[in-house]
Amino acid sequence: GGIGMALLAVLHADFRPGIDLVIEQSGLDAAVQWADIVFTGEGSIDAQTMFGKTPVGVASVAKRHGKPVIAIAGRVGDGIECLHGRGIDAVFGAAPSAASLDELLRDARANVARTAEQVTRLMRIVRSH
Template sequence: ADGTTAVVETAEASGLALLEAKKRNPLIASSYGTGELMLAAVRSGAKRIIVGLGGSATNDAGAGLLQALGVRLLDKNGNDLKHGGAALADLATIDISTMDPALKNVAITAACDVTNPLTGPTGASAVFGPQKGASKDDVATLDAALAHFAQVIDSQLGVAVNDVPGAGAAGGIGAALKGFLNAEFRPGIAIVIEQSGLDAAAQWADVVFTGEGSIDFQTKFGKTPAGVAETAKRHGKPVIAVAGHIGTGIDELHEVGIDAVFGIAPGAASLSELLADAAANVTRTTEQIVRTLQL
């Protein structure tokens, strides 16, 4: 609403959900579309871009994104690299002189909820590659290609990106944003709380409701309900969470400020039925919770 901040969501431009399972191939999938949206934002007058990192179908360390912004990634013969993470194995030269100059006046914030490095056993390829269609051999190929990319960035630009927490987010787009655009990394929930005015709203609320598709002990590791609870507890407010599915270890969530958890499923049903009826199920469940509070 400030007229100068743009939000670009990786999952909506280069997302896994945009591809049928049979078409997923992280060896060639490119983040180019995400870069196109960033460039469009800059040319529309944006002075700050928040890039949501997550849900990508890519494993190209943001190479496609960089190419869309004008960066040239060249092989030993001076040819532009093809799209996809595997092509980075052939990278010889990085030319940033052709990058759109307007980007110098834009602040980039990466909304990132993971701390994975670019490569290695906890890197982009090993952890996220398989869900994007990578075989065991593909993971090895991609990890080596991304490691080479990081080495070239370090040697030619003097920026070390491989071990930066969050560099492996969104198939390595985090590394590109950090290495080429000096992006600030922040947890997604922190940005949402700031932009939505949640802290101010929590001050006058009687009860704070939050929710998640599937809630379990992992929720406490920086996911939305945990962030909401932390904000609410600063003002001494009770917090109730509703979820489509309740997993294991929800008792651990009480330690981070979530006072009670309720599932919204009315009974046994298929996932498609539950998704289709989600709004009605949330409404029914929260009405019953509030009725209980009024007793």
């Protein structure tokens, strides 16, 4: 608050949402143009995700280019239905079973990779029929 107001007043700075900077600096817009489908993720996805979190920002870029969006999360909470209207077409949880947070964090890469593989296998089935 205070530092931000000082920057606005003294340096004539402006505020921008963090996701806008991430999109700009990462080249996401250009990458999405050639993609068939866009994957995004978050440690936890729930109704709060629609309030400025990265997956919704990624989805807004994807939808501008007419691309479907799949989100993968370590935890899927209540209210994800509201995300469908914000550009996220489907949400999948990556946690394979009940486990401690330490275990889930330790195995996060493998859990996300396994979930993404299963989603792509499902996509192949749908495309082939």
